[in-house]
Amino acid sequence: MNEYRSIIHVGGAGQRVLDRNATLLADLPDDGSMASPEARRGDIRRILLESLPDGTxxxxxxxxxxxxxxxxxxxxxxxxxxxxxxxxxxxxxxxxxxxxxxxSVEKPVYAGMSYIDTFLHDVDERHARRPWSPATAPCTPSSQAKDSLRIARRERSSTLT
Structure with missing residues (x-):
């Protein structure tokens, strides 16, 4: 359990939600309760795999x-x-x-929403001089859906996801 606690991103549950014009719709800070701790999937996967005997x-x-x-x-x-x-x-x-x-007898169905996951590394250094941060940049013109949203989260490093 201590190894899992060591990979938790304290503050990682905070999120900002923006519309396609980068208007802030919600600023949801991490409440510190650790009710839904954030950790990178790769780190969780590594811990689980290392706990298993070889060949499992x-x-x-x-x-x-x-x-x-x-x-x-x-x-x-x-x-x-x-x-x-x-x-x-x-x-x-x-x-x-x-x-x-x-x-479960439930079958997955398309809910009318797509999710694209990306990583922007070294944002403090690489994007510091831009008038907008990658987290608040407007969606590209190809995103014409009126309900298009952008949700970003800062990782422990200088990375936005």
């Missing part, structure tokens, strides 16, 4: 099917025809997860 994760395979065996165990069938058995199954393979069907 099978890379380069695509899951085709999951079959419950009882007592929390599952048989995994991969597209290459190989199989594996699990004592613990973590479904982290995305929106169209094969594991999702084991815990």
């Amino acid at each position: 994760v099978q890379w380069g395979k695509k899951l085709r099917d999951v079959a419950p065996l009882g007592d929390g165990r599952h048989e995994l069938t991969f597209t290459n025809g190989s199989t594996a058995h699990s004592d613990v199954l973590v479904g982290a393979e995305g929106t169209w997860s094969k594991v999702r069907a084991l815990v």
Whole structure:
């Protein structure tokens, strides 16, 4: 748990929401409660992988099917025809997860919104002389949707996401 706490971005839950003209719609500071701590996915992934015995994760395979065996165990069938058995199954393979069907009958549907994730590195140094910061820059003219928003968050380093 201490290793996880060491990667939490204190203050990282704060966000600013801007419309396509860079008008500030909401300034949501981090309340310090740590109710939903922020940490980079790569750091979380590293901690989890390092906690497992070698060979636990099978890379380069695509899951085709999951079959419950009882007592929390599952048989995994991969597209290459190989199989594996699990004592613990973590479904982290995305929106169209094969594991999702084991815990929910809900199917993902398009909600009319797209999300683009990007990183702007060294913003304090590389963008210091601009009259606008990357976090408050207007959306590009190609973003003509009237409800277009930009949400930015400062990471522990001088990076905006």
